[in-house]
Amino acid sequence: MASAIKFDLPATLSVHPKRKCIHQYVPQDTMVLVLVKVSDGYNQRVGLEIFDNSLSANSYDKKRDLNGEVRLAFNTHADADISVCFTNTLHDGIQPDPKYSRVIDLEFEIGAEADDYQSLAKAEKLAPLEVELRKLEKVVQxxxxxxxxxxxxxxKMRDTNESTNERVQWFSLLTLFTLIGLGTWQIFYLRRFFKRKRLID
Incomplete structure (x- = not known):
């Protein structure tokens, strides 16, 4: 799967940098290719950080002073949302102004789309049809x-549902027997009480 997005990234002071993040869910052990194109801009530094939101909080890459085109490839370590975050900070002494911004062009390719089939075709001397078959094979996999x-x-969900159902059944039975026991005890207690008060024989 591939997705592309283009946006303006306003510059902020380096003391309080604002992050703009793009999130995409990616399964574990999946190849991801991130292509970033940063437009020219003076008095500004664009930073990039790639990480996931898993419990281990894996960090995949961190770059500073991005310019031009950058390609980053990595394999994911967990089933999680991958976050690609950008910051654009002004050089010291420069005051914020709407004119200070950079255009970010981001392409996010996952799985079969992320493989470099041109290099593979050259290395193995594959015909265009064979390359397409390799792509389809990867997509099918x-x-x-x-x-x-x-x-x-x-x-897993079925096991959880069955376990929950079994617990609810046992809880219902326990509640039923408790109510029956309390009802029986109440009847005997009231009979004894009324007999003691000589209200019944």
Missing amino acids: EIVDEMEYLKTREA
């Missing part, structure tokens, strides 16, 4: 992996 992941998740 990703679909199979996704189906396996969904199947595993469905099994």
Whole structure:
């Protein structure tokens, strides 16, 4: 899967930099290719940080003073949202102004789209049709992996539902027996009480 986005990144003071983040969910052990194009801009420094929101909070890359085109490739370590965050800070002594901004062109390619098939075609001397078949093979493999992941998740959810259902059943039985026991005790207690007060025989 590939996605592209283009936006203006206003410059802020380096004391309080503002981040602009793009988020994308990516499964574990998936190749990700991030292509960034930064427009020219004076008195500004663009920074980039790539990380995920998993429990281990994996950091994939961190760059400062980005200019021109940058390609970053990595494999994910967990099923999580990948965040690509940008900052644009002004050089010291420069005051914020609407004219200070940089245009960011971001492409996010995941899985089969992230592989460099041109290099592969040159290395293995593949025909264009063979390259397309390799792409399709990778896409099909990703679909199979996704189906396996969904199947595993469905099994876990089913186990959780069955476990919850069993607990609710036991809790219902416990509540029922408790109510029956309290009702029986109440009847005997009231009978004894009324007999003691000689209200009934």
